[in-house]
Amino acid sequence: DVKVTQSSRYLVKRTGEKVFLECVQDMDHENMFWYRQDPGLGLRLIYFSYDVKMKEKGDIPEGYSVSREKKERFSLILESASTNQTSMYLCASSLRGLAKVLGEQYFGPGTRLTVT
Amino acid sequence: AQSVTQLGSHVSVSEGALVLLRCNYSSSVPPYLFWYVQYPNQGLQLLLKYTSAATLVKGINGFEAEFKKSETSFHLTKPSAHMSDAAEYFCAVTLIKAAGNKLTFGGGTRVLVKP
Numbered sequence: 001d002v003k004v005t006q007s008s009r010y011l012v013k014r015t016g017e018k019v020f021l022e023c024v025q026d027m028d029h030e031n032m033f034w035y036r037q038d039p040g041l042g043l044r045l046i047y048f049s050y051d052v053k054m055k056e057k058g059d060i061p062e063g064y065s066v067s068r069e070k071k072e073r074f075s076l077i078l079e080s081a082s083t084n085q086t087s088m089y090l091c092a093s094s095l096r097g098l099a100k101v102l103g104e105q106y107f108g109p110g111t112r113l114t115v116t
Numbered sequence: 117a118q119s120v121t122q123l124g125s126h127v128s129v130s131e132g133a134l135v136l137l138r139c140n141y142s143s144s145v146p147p148y149l150f151w152y153v154q155y156p157n158q159g160l161q162l163l164l165k166y167t168s169a170a171t172l173v174k175g176i177n178g179f180e181a182e183f184k185k186s187e188t189s190f191h192l193t194k195p196s197a198h199m200s201d202a203a204e205y206f207c208a209v210t211l212i213k214a215a216g217n218k219l220t221f222g223g224g225t226r227v228l229v230k231p
Contacts, residue, residue, distance in 0.1 A: 042221040094217050102217055103148050103210040107159030
């Protein structure tokens with residue numbers, strides 16, 4: 001079974017703090033993704049990475065950065081947390097290059113971040 | 117660019133009744149379409165997908181969806197709801213050549229099953 005783990009289920013931070021969210025997958029997937037999930041808006045892509053040290057902006061990258069130093073690990077960084085970044089953050093991974101698995105992403109359980 | 121619209125953010129059904137969740141997409145090229153389910157306090161998991169083969173797609177837990185190009189729709193159905201179907205359901209689309217296999221998600225539909 002593919003397993004995607006996230007470092008915390010719940011996190012409470014103060015405005016202005018630097019926040020790190022960690023994601024690890026154990027299936028040697030090339031692609032990794034960070035989403036935020038808000039009621040009524042579904043999932044919105046923040047950043048994704050298709051290889052080590054490679055990253056691309058998603059739809060809402062402002063206020064976030066990412067790091068991928070190892071294939072299995074993808075980190076999301078909030079340089080200076082703000083209250084409008086209070087949300088559920090989901091990490092996902094997928095294989096690359098195989099049409100039969102196109103779009104099949106495996107998700108972690110999520111981190112609910114509250115910024116006060 | 118592609119987009120997905122799910123009609124109805126909340127749906128309430130009785131146990132044993134039909135479940136129908138609506139999804140319409142917008143895409144300039146033939147898309148791949150997906151339904152994902154999120155049970156309480158869990159991440160999303162794939163329910164089923166359409167990849168240009170059969171237009172009627174069967175998934176896990178008795179769900180199926182039909183791709184209708186003329187209506188740009190990919191509605192999800194289950195003939196008889198079970199209490200365990202209470203969850204949030206997301207429709208998603210990707211393009212064959214989308215960089216990194218990116219998915220675009222709809223806003224989600226939360227299903228409540230009444231006994």
